[in-house]
Amino acid sequence: MTVFFVVIGFIIYFLPHINPFTFNSYPSKLEPTSEHWLGTTSMGQDVLWLLIEAIHNSLLIGLIVATIGTVAGVFIGLLAGFSGGWLDRVLTVVTDTFIVIPSLPILILMTSFMKGTSTVFIMALVLAMFAWAWPSRQIRSMALSMRERDFIHTAWFSGEGTVQVVVTEILPYALTWSLSNFMNATLAAIASESSLAVLGLSPGNLISLGNMIQWARDRNAIFTKQWFWIGSPIVATAVMFIGLFLLITGYNDYLSRKRGR
Amino acid sequence: KGPKNTTTGTETAQTTEKAEAVTDTETGAETETKAEAEPAPSGETTEVGTPRNETLIVECQSPTDTPGQFNSYMQGTTMGFGIHQLMSAMMWEIDTVKGEQFGEVADGMPESNADFTEHTVKIRQGIKWSDGEDLTAGDVVFTVNMIMTNPGITQNAYYNQVFKSVEKVDDYTVKFVTKESFPRLAQRFGVTIWGNDLRIVPEHIYSKQADVTQFKDSAPVVAGPYTVKAYDELGKWVLYERREDWKNSTIGVVTGKEPKAKYVWFRNLGDDTTRQMSLINNEVDILCEVTPEMLEVMTAQNPNIACWYKGFPYATSDDPCSKGLAFSMGKGAPFDNKDFRWGIALAMNFDEISQNIFNGVGRASPFPMLTNTSACQELYVKPLLPWLKDFSLDLGDGTTVKPFDDGYAERIAGVLRDKGYDIPTDHDALIDMFGVGCWKYDPAAAEKLFIKAGLEKKMTAGILMVNLSHST
């Protein structure tokens, strides 16, 4: 099941490269035909290509956010957990703060100020600001508990320096956790972007799943019964979420089974 | 179009503050739509507890941030939430179809001296405030002086700039003395398109306030036909009730007709989806700003929904509000540069904008400064056509371009016919429907103009991207 969704998610992810996205290129409001599988929009866009592009962009945002968030989180978490002392305390308080700050209002705040000028990347950066705190906290506690493990001592007595211990001993353990966190963060980022889009705060020229739903809503697709236009991004979002979610669950199951051995 | 049309109940058309509408091209064609006051079961009540069949529910496009605040001279008061339409007393009103002003509080147009520095205005007799006091010249004089003596009122500076003095001659006569020749007193201080700042307030209430800029006036005493019955503390609705003595209100005195609805409930509805659903389900009677597409959908689901015309273009094009992009030239570079502005004008594909935003409804006009009502088109635009056709722009590289494009009407008619609309073929009818034409879509020329305006060309392809920062 999981594999099935992964295949969908990633095959679609690689497809958009053959897609030239053009505005007003087809007659508008077509029903699904063999040429336009999902019909066209009120603006004369092919829904299928729009959808593919949207999935691509949403995934891209999700992945960028998850990458930045996870990398920053792992780095800060390791730093805090391994350095100890005042640096740890400072980092911990900052991390806690970011966990406590309500992210959606701040996201709205930042995106509304940048509306018009933001790009996919800036959007992702903004979202990433709130994606690192949680992993950082987890990784820190992981690092803290690992610091006392015997194999860390063995590594040190084998001549490894602190940096090397962190990189070759602790990181591999943190990575498995991070991977599942990474997928979670991807989900969260896509969801946040969709929320912002529905509030009308996503960059106007960004074709994302959220924006696509928002456009369709704006263009009254619900009442003109353009079900494919409004429905396809919704279904895609839901399917992608469920797929990713199952992937996480599957991965975690796999991990625990592996640990159980 | 005036606020007082509520007299006829079902013909009401609401407008939003045009000043804001200008900033956003997405607000769509302004097609006012209403559900025919359906004979609602008499037992049914609205959510605010009034009988549904005596309540007119009007949409207001945004909630107010200042609930319970009805003093128009206090900062932040939302006039569009019924204050303007139902309660305000203006000096002069306008009939937008004829383009003629007439007196409301004033009894007729001002009489000015030869150099237009002294203006005598008669005040209508018989208008009473809702608490029974007479509205007299004293109230008018008090209002203007209040504005001029209170720096906290935003219009203060302007009024001081215009007026030397405003005095009461007798109970129903006021003399305005302006600092300079000021022939347009009625236009500037009466209603032309949307309301004006001069809303007469009752002296016997406002003179008692220590600071009128901080006076919320939550239970206002008004000269208009409705008073506030209840309002939402959260700013999402206001309920108005017809005055018992509506005959003594401005409307009663001016027209003698009774406003039909006993209650008027202004409420905010949220996004387009919600608005449509509400209108279809009879949860609202009047919607503002509806796209033709929305209208088609709604009429299909509820046959009682109607607007100006049964078929295309649904809305009258004689709406006195223009839609488009406006730039403040005072905002500084690059908008103060003529070539830059021309560049933007030529970079925009009007056909697409019109199709995508208004479904082709509306009259195109090359001139932004005047609303292209049919009167304006006949009087102003058509006579300028020969000049327009000859007009050419210097592109800065030695070439010129003639920016006027008179083919718009025929083109859009073609597109609309393809979509299945019944569009007349007669050229004059088309010009009346779609206007004489617009500026050309000419990216190449636009590019040259931008370069002329001092912009650097960074893009290689023919697509030009310009970040438009809107200003009011």
Added chain:
Amino acid sequence: MSEKLLEIKKASKFFRIGGMLSKKKLTAVDDVSFDIDAGKPVILSIVGESGCGKSTLCKMILRLHDPDQGDIVLNGRSYKDHKGYDPFRFRLDVQPIFQNPYEAFSMRKTVDTYLFNTALRLKIAKSYKEAEKLVDETLKSVGMSFEVIKGKYPAQFSGGELQRVSIARALITRPKLIIADEPVAAIDASMKMNIVNLFKELKDKYNVSFIYVTHDLSTAYYVSDYIATLYRGCLIEYGQAKEIMDDPSHPYTELLMNAVPRVGEKWNQELVMPDTEDKEYAITYCKFAPRCPYATEECRKSRPEMKVAVNGRKVLCFHPLNEKEGS
């Protein structure tokens, strides 16, 4: 006396226990002193019940904990001398072996990386070739070989095999001292003897001293030259292994010896069981007094002094058993 390899001078370590909610202090190692001569390699066993501070003491020697009081001197260099501390040299001199061999290596790395790291990073070998030779040689001395372990992950070894790899790793630097904290506790009975025999063998072959921590008294008896008994963080008895175990002078050592389930000799007498443990850490008089069958008033009033006999045997008791017999 001759030069010392390791001197532990009145070392103490305190822990705050009970998380943030409490300020309870626990003296895990309480004023412990002993030393190991530099000249002749020895195996020194540290025995005692669980939680008596054995591991903490080892960690202090390994510099994983700093002593809160007292000092440790290795090769004449004090641990307090932070400027003179050379982590590089230190790792050449002292190496650890941990209790659970599976814990001592990361599950995600092949075990040979640790061996090569030790050889190359600590600059024992100059090239990979040389390191390989060294590693193989060392592995052979513990009965394994590079061929066997190459590219394998810890999970692919049995506990005994992995413990040997762990020992081999510690031996690569040819240290002077190996700290083995319960090296056989997680190893099967059938394998245990192989490991302790290896210690004996390596001691002479590589001239390396061992600190062997265990609560398995029979193996301690079997391998050690010296023995130190800890009770609740205190060193209560120290001396030649055979001497102490055959004839304990501290009542606790005696109790310990009696509790060993010996084969061939069934238990008969009853035994006093310990009560709630952490209370005893806070006792200001003799910590063993509450459980001691021979305790007197004196024992319940103050702490006994360490008594040192001529042959270096030490005991922390007011009334050592063999003394009492003698008098």
Added chain:
Amino acid sequence: MIKIDHLSTSYTTIDGPVHVINDVDFEIYDNEIFGIAGESGCGKTTLLKALYDILDFPLVVDSGKLILSGEKNGQAFSFETGQIRNTWWNHISYVPQAAQSVLNPIVPVKKQFLDSIPKANITKEPKAITMKRISNYLEELSLSPDLLNAYPFQLSGGMRQRVIIALATFMSPNVVLADEPTTALDVVVQRGILMMLMSLQKQLKNTMVIVSHDMGVHYQITDRMGIMYSGSMVELGKTEDIFEKPIHPYTRMLVGALPRVGDKSQKTGIPGRPPALTNPPPGCRFAPRCPKTAEECKKSVPKFREVEKGRFAACHLLNRGECRCQKNYSK
């Protein structure tokens, strides 16, 4: 009495079945302490699980069965595989390995005692009386009744182990199974617990099965014992006989390798390692490590048979008469 009748079990894994118990066939009598010894992974816990009827996935019975029979409160009973679980904690109880973590960490000991009393027994008497009985019982075992109000984490490992033993014996079961009850405890505590088990058995006159890999423990407390190697029982008999006259070479090496206080003579461990259970060698599983391996050993599995009365072993050497029955340790 427990009769184990040619029992074979295996674990189902992705790599195929792991045959852990192979044709084990013996009896555990009433009123005795029976010991099971063997190195790690040889199947001691698995055998105990089978005895306790914890035959849940992935552990499956391949063949054979178990019968638990006896008499309690004057009533005779007999349960077979699959029925034994209905009488858990009543006729038979089990102290699992790693007993340090088997108590609910956030519930006081008292509650866990009350929980474990089968519903049928508890309704008949008021709670106060039950509590009284429990604290009396603890006192009998020289445990302080204050323990009842403590949470498990407040107790030391040894104390927890004793509480669990008290819990397991409170209903006076006919059989108590204890898996490594003293591993990870220090010798003094270990001795306390073993003494407790012994006195309990004397008092209840029931059957106790003790699993341990410490031969010393077996010597001290068990009456009879079985030695397991790689999933099979290789030797069984009176504990003293096993130590004095070991038959199987594995037992012999095991006993011979035991270090002893007061004995500094050179001992050697057993070289090699036990075979993988997924793919065991044909023939005797100890053959690869056995100093006396013959061709026969590599081919056929020796039968577990009675060598002399009450003495069982599985070794081909027995056929060759090479079994050296002599005192194996010096005193």
Added chain:
Amino acid sequence: MKFRKYFGLRFLTYLLTVWIGITFIFFIPRMFPSDPVENMIGQIQSRSGQMDPAQMDALRSQLRVQFGLEGSLLTQYGTFLWNGLLHFNFGPSLMSYPTPVGQIIGMYLPYTLFLSLTTTVIAWIIGNIIGLLAGFRKNKISSKILEGVAICIYPVPYFIIALVLQIVFAFVLGWFPIQATINTQGNFAVLFASLLKASILPAFAMLLVGTGWWIISMKSLAGTTSEEDFVLFARYRGLPEGTIGTAYVFRNSILTQVTALAMSLGGVFGGSIMTEIVFGYPGVGSLVQKAILMSDYNMILGCITISIVAISTATLIVDLIYPFIDPRIRYS
């Protein structure tokens, strides 16, 4: 004594967290090129026509004083810390000038609390019960179906669920008003009745989404706990499944969920934005959104400060009461 020290430490981190958070949100809006004064001037200008530059400057500085935006960033910050953080006085709202921010938030907060707090708690309870069943009785068909439903609903973005509910129940079936109207003018009974009517649909949407998450997390917790030694041992002791489920699995798993609940209670503020927008329900969430669109600094600061304080306080309280629900922390 000991507790006081622990409390002191914990309180210190609490203050630090709040301070850092607030500082962060103080500076963020001020770093962006959007100015409430200019916005206001724009509005005034568009209403009353041209203004000469001198007058515009006068108005500008007058507005700055009124809005509390005069002085350097640092002095503004100082005033803000003093007034806002210590006295909870965030000054007048810029969009509803001169009504104080506190008063407006005070008006909206009860609605948010009424809806979000109750739904969060109810979702938590329902989710935990279902999650426990799903995790503890893993092999029952019913628990698998429930879990499957949770997995399918949980990941669907909230606004989609909200929209679907709105269309189905309000538009098609007409059971509820499409846009909630809360009758603030009537007596309490009227207010409450209209409030109830307005909140059922949003509450249902929030419950659907919220419950899903709790089911999933509780399921995995209960699943892990079910495999713990002490649960196995409880089985071996022949305890009835019911006792094991409640006294063993549930009690041990719920501890983690309590902390999670505290964190999500804080989220009540941000998380309700979508509900409020889709259903037109009044609340702090949409207030924040509007404040942001109108660059109402004071309002933004006020709302987010309250939210930060609320989340921190919730976690603080949980940390402080945690020892009382988990004996391990109380006694060790």
